[in-house]
Amino acid sequence: MGDFDDDDFRDYENEDLGFDEDELNDDEYDQLQQSLPRLQGLAKNYQVDDKTLKETLWNNYFSVDDAFEEVKHKPVSKLELLAQQRRQRTGLRGLGSGTGVGLLGRPAATRPRTQKQQTQPDRPSRVEVQEQPPAQPEQEQEQKPDPFAALLQPLVAASEFRILAPRSANPITSLFLAHVQLPSHTVPEINLYTNNDLAKKAASNFVKPSPDERKVQKLTEKVADIKLKDPKPVASKPKQKINVDAELAKKNSKPNLSFIVIGHVDSGKSTMIGRLLYDLGIVDSKTLHKLTKESDAIGKSSFSLAWIMDQTQEERARGVTVDICQTQIETDAAKFTIIDSPGHKDYVPQMINGVSQADLALMIIDANSFESGFSNQGQTKEHLTIAKNLGIERCVVAVNKMDVAQWSQTVYDSICTQIEQFLVEELEFERDNLIFLPSSGFLGDNVVSKSKNLPWYKGPTLMGVLEQENREMSHPVDKSSPFIMVISDIQDSSKTDELLVSGRVNSGVIQPGQSVSISPSQEVAVVDSISITTSNVGSSATKHNLQKIAQAGEFVELKLKKLASTENIKVGDVATLSSNVLQPVKKFKCEVRLFNIDRPLLVGTPFVLFKNGISVPSRLSEIESIINKDGKAKKRRHLSSNNRAVVVVELLERELPLVTYAQDHKLGRIVLRKDGLSIGAGKILQLVKFWPDRLARSLALTSWVLPILRFATVSSWCDDSTEMESFCRCNWRLISLITDEISSIDCSIWFTDSNCADFSSSKIDSFSCDSCWSCCWSRFEASSEYSGETVFSTASWSTEL
Numbered sequence: 001m002g003d004f005d006d007d008d009f010r011d012y013e014n015e016d017l018g019f020d021e022d023e024l025n026d027d028e029y030d031q032l033q034q035s036l037p038r039l040q041g042l043a044k045n046y047q048v049d050d051k052t053l054k055e056t057l058w059n060n061y062f063s064v065d066d067a068f069e070e071v072k073h074k075p076v077s078k079l080e081l082l083a084q085q086r087r088q089r090t091g092l093r094g095l096g097s098g099t100g101v102g103l104l105g106r107p108a109a110t111r112p113r114t115q116k117q118q119t120q121p122d123r124p125s126r127v128e129v130q131e132q133p134p135a136q137p138e139q140e141q142e143q144k145p146d147p148f149a150a151l152l153q154p155l156v157a158a159s160e161f162r163i164l165a166p167r168s169a170n171p172i173t174s175l176f177l178a179h180v181q182l183p184s185h186t187v188p189e190i191n192l193y194t195n196n197d198l199a200k201k202a203a204s205n206f207v208k209p210s211p212d213e214r215k216v217q218k219l220t221e222k223v224a225d226i227k228l229k230d231p232k233p234v235a236s237k238p239k240q241k242i243n244v245d246a247e248l249a250k251k252n253s254k255p256n257l258s259f260i261v262i263g264h265v266d267s268g269k270s271t272m273i274g275r276l277l278y279d280l281g282i283v284d285s286k287t288l289h290k291l292t293k294e295s296d297a298i299g300k301s302s303f304s305l306a307w308i309m310d311q312t313q314e315e316r317a318r319g320v321t322v323d324i325c326q327t328q329i330e331t332d333a334a335k336f337t338i339i340d341s342p343g344h345k346d347y348v349p350q351m352i353n354g355v356s357q358a359d360l361a362l363m364i365i366d367a368n369s370f371e372s373g374f375s376n377q378g379q380t381k382e383h384l385t386i387a388k389n390l391g392i393e394r395c396v397v398a399v400n401k402m403d404v405a406q407w408s409q410t411v412y413d414s415i416c417t418q419i420e421q422f423l424v425e426e427l428e429f430e431r432d433n434l435i436f437l438p439s440s441g442f443l444g445d446n447v448v449s450k451s452k453n454l455p456w457y458k459g460p461t462l463m464g465v466l467e468q469e470n471r472e473m474s475h476p477v478d479k480s481s482p483f484i485m486v487i488s489d490i491q492d493s494s495k496t497d498e499l500l501v502s503g504r505v506n507s508g509v510i511q512p513g514q515s516v517s518i519s520p521s522q523e524v525a526v527v528d529s530i531s532i533t534t535s536n537v538g539s540s541a542t543k544h545n546l547q548k549i550a551q552a553g554e555f556v557e558l559k560l561k562k563l564a565s566t567e568n569i570k571v572g573d574v575a576t577l578s579s580n581v582l583q584p585v586k587k588f589k590c591e592v593r594l595f596n597i598d599r600p601l602l603v604g605t606p607f608v609l610f611k612n613g614i615s616v617p618s619r620l621s622e623i624e625s626i627i628n629k630d631g632k633a634k635k636r637r638h639l640s641s642n643n644r645a646v647v648v649v650e651l652l653e654r655e656l657p658l659v660t661y662a663q664d665h666k667l668g669r670i671v672l673r674k675d676g677l678s679i680g681a682g683k684i685l686q687l688v689k690f691w692p693d694r695l696a697r698s699l700a701l702t703s704w705v706l707p708i709l710r711f712a713t714v715s716s717w718c719d720d721s722t723e724m725e726s727f728c729r730c731n732w733r734l735i736s737l738i739t740d741e742i743s744s745i746d747c748s749i750w751f752t753d754s755n756c757a758d759f760s761s762s763k764i765d766s767f768s769c770d771s772c773w774s775c776c777w778s779r780f781e782a783s784s785e786y787s788g789e790t791v792f793s794t795a796s797w798s799t800e801l
């Protein structure tokens with residue numbers, strides 16, 4: 001490796017791997033023309049054609065003497081002769097004659113030009129030499145239980161195996177050893193070379209890394225570099241030793257329910273929450289009085305209750321909620337996280353963000369203008385559809401503004417019937433998971449107190465329903481599930497290595513002192529403190545309660561310390577324990593359910609993916625199948641309204657740390673939007689991962705096995721099609737092992753072959769021995785779909801017919 005410099009390597013990278021006279025530069029062409037006649041004269045007694053002579057000259061940097069030496073000692077005497085005989089018999093064209101691929105597995109020209117490798121490898125740390133008794137290839141072939149053994153045994157017979165260290169778990173090693181029946185020595189690496197000239201020369205080709213291997217090594221190093229940037233292990237021990245079960249039991253005695261208030265614009269969502277807080281005594285009359293005065297001053301007095309939640313200037317001036325707003329309250333029996341969401345169609349993305357943090361939806365319907373909200377242009381159906389598709393299974397429907405509808409039961413019943421029909425028949429909600437109630441948020445009827453204006457309604461108030469839901473939906477948290485929290489807000493600290501992040505704990509538990517990793521930036525931090533901000537019923541003061549532990553379902557603020565950098569952490573990032581880092585991905589397979597769409601979706605169609613409070617430009621990368629109503633999958637090239645399909649989605653601008661639906665029923669969901677409309681939602685089935693460590697392993701494995709493949713290829717001369725087929729199968733088995741590894745990191749392996757068009761560019765999984773026995777492989781290449789980069793390529797992996 002020391003003999004190569006970067007320029008050589010770059011030269012190599014830009015080079016086509018085979019000899020092509022047309023590709024020579026003027027200088028090379030002149031040299032070739034000058035030296036060829038001399039070589040032709042010297043080689044006239046050898047059966048070598050002009051093209052081979054030219055190639056040999058090229059391989060030897062136009063040195064006639066070196067080229068002649070190669071011609072003399074070329075294993076042509078045996079193999080090429082057979083090849084020639086065979087060609088004469090079958091009329092098939094051999095690779096050596098056309099593609100410039102040498103018989104030794106790698107053409108000299110693919111080595112850097114400054115380098116010549118003629119010496120026997122110096123293998124420093126051999127421990128033991130194990131020689132195999134020579135075996136008769138013919139006999140071996142007759143008894144062969146397996147073509148692989150037949151292929152390798154002659155090689156073994158003529159070889160020395162140097163055994164270095166314990167038997168590796170490397171599947172290639174195991175496979176190799178299983179077939180060559182070496183004594184049970186342990187080997188992580190086999191250095192094989194034989195006593196005959198061919199083998200010596202072949203072995204010498206592998207003394208130093210070839211450019212292929214250098215490339216692999218470089219990539220491996222690059223990947224290792226990525227690994228180095230991985231979080232340094234930080235102390236992950238809780239600060240305080242606590243009885244976790246007792247602490248969790250204490251929390252669960254007053255469970256937390258997170259609900260989102262959704263509905264068409266101006267249906268009265270913020271007013272409803274304002275009323276709830278006011279009637280519970282969390283907002284005092286002094287505050288409400290102040291808000292009434294302020295709203296009066298700008299002619300919006302009816303919004304005074306709404307302003308409790310709509311706190312920004314923009315929201316107050318426009319009378320429209322723009323972003324989600326969250327508050328936590330605590331009653332005697334329960335805790336609630338209330339999320340107010342915007343109803344305007346322009347702010348559906350914010351609403352989606354809110355839904356992903358909620359367990360229950362409170363749908364507010366304006367009884368006075370139900371139709372416009374419920375129409376296809378309204379947001380009633382859209383919000384309910386998104387909620388259901390993001391995992392909300394229970395829904396409370398408040399038919400609001402009943403004061404304007406003259407408290408009419410007929411109006412209420414009619415609205416309830418239509419909503420119920422939509423929820424049950426179209427969105428497949430369970431009837432038992434739906435609760436309907438009439439209300440007037442503005443006047444406070446049936447919010448916290450029973451309404452005298454609704455004598456026909458016998459059910460509980462909104463607060464009563466919420467407490468009932470809180471009890472029914474509470475369940476003990478699984479403390480063994482991995483800690484995951486999506487960051488929904490970030491506050492900078494005065495210190496450069498500190499940050500205050502807040503969000504909902506999606507799963508697991510976390511304690512101060514434990515270290516977390518934030519994906520996708522992979523920043524690592526220690527959780528210094530955990531707090532929950534709540535307002536107690538009857539008190540307008542908010543309290544920041546420090547927690548000994550936080551559990552799934554709670555909205556918490558984590559004070560993070562010891563951050564290397566705070567700049568890379570963004571809303572939508574995911575915090576996990578640093579022992580359980582989420583690797584960001586760019587592609588994933590998911591099951592999508594499309595809503596009503598105007599135009600069909602084709603492969604390549606761009607859209608925006610909403611997930612974890614962020615939106616990412618994406619595209620439909622593949623349509624695997626459409627799932628029919630009977631559950632059967634069908635191939636189709638486009639998706640249309642209400643289709644259910646399995647597709648692959650590619651994120652275009654950034655990677656996201658995702659989890660599958662199987663891992664987390666809430667986090668494993670996505671919403672798709674296009675041109676300002678929600679077009680579908682889905683569940684993530686499988687992540688197409690790019691694991692740096694796996695890539696490194698694959699590369700290492702590949703770089704290690706390629707020499708063996710080449711060597712085996714060289715040595716496995718097959719004289720008839722059956723043999724050839726066996727040979728292919730042997731290699732196939734080796735390749736399969738590599739591919740198993742590589743396919744898991746989303747690489748494709750391509751064969752290109754100049755002699756067989758059918759075989760060229762075929763993906764490895766469609767490779768079959770039957771179709772390839774007559775092929776000569778000239779190029780073996782793996783490229784990463786992830787980066788588009790060629791992971792490795794070799795032109796030397798070939799055989800002759």
Ligand SMILES: Nc1nc2c(ncn2[C@@H]2O[C@H](COP(=O)(O)OP(=O)(O)OP(=O)(O)O)[C@@H](O)[C@H]2O)c(=O)[nH]1
Nearest residue numbers: 265266267268269270271302320321343401441442
């Ligand atoms: N008469 C009457 N008016 C109400 C009631 N609830 C809300 N409103 C009025 O409806 C208007 C809109 O109320 P908001 O609470 O801002 O509605 P919203 O659904 O939060 O609005 P967005 O978040 O912007 O979609 C305000 O003028 C409220 O006073 C109600 O029960 N009765």
